[in-house]
Amino acid sequence: MxxxxxxxxxxxxxxxxxxxxxxxxxxxxxxxxxxxxxxxPDYDALMRQRIVLLRQHGVTLSDLQRILKAIKPFNGALAFLQVLEAKGYRVNIISDCFHELADPLLHLLGGPTTLCHRLTVDDEGFVSGCDYYPRKGKEEHVDKALAQGQQVVAVGDAFNDINMLRQASQGFLLNPSISTLSAAPDVRAVESLEEILELIG
Ligand SMILES: [Mg+2]
Known part of the structure; x- marks a missing residue:
């Protein structure tokens, strides 16, 4: 392979x-x-509420970007992606986050190929809307890869990942909440990225 x-x-x-x-x-x-x-539960409704709140409180996209400078990747996250690549995996980050918020973090993670959404901004610098990556759930990306005969490992931690994890050749639920765990008792739960590397061999 x-x-x-x-x-x-x-x-x-x-x-x-x-x-x-x-x-x-x-x-x-x-x-x-x-x-x-x-x-x-409706992500677009949640984002529309967030956009209204940011505007009401006078928080612009630049303010958000300044706030997020304090956030760093988890210890071992970059190494995890590097080991996956060394094992012969192409890495795709499949996220419901937005490039305008996540790009500095993605840079610290070595700039992996990322399929996430974009924010639109108005003349005053406020977030005005979402430009969604065209897909019906994260599992659509996995389905396409499987149809091409690829072997797919998937890792996620929350409800919006469950279908992707079920669809993958090997899916791992990393440190899920109790409610996510009980919604997906059939998906392998793990406590660390290192554990995933051991399990995929
Ligand atoms: Mg998540």
């Missing part, structure tokens, strides 16, 4: 880097920014 045949689909927030919106909520003091898809 050559390297074109092995793909690793890796979630970003909660797997390689901390969750970004809780950090933004803490630093801006906007409590409602702690809301997640647990409270508002």
């Amino acid at each position: 050559n390297s074109m045949d092995k793909l690793a689909c890796i979630d970003l927030e909660g797997v390689l880097v901390p969750e970004l919106w809780p950090a933004i909520a803490v630093r801006t003091g906007i409590r409602d920014l702690f809301a997640t898809t647990r409270e508002i």
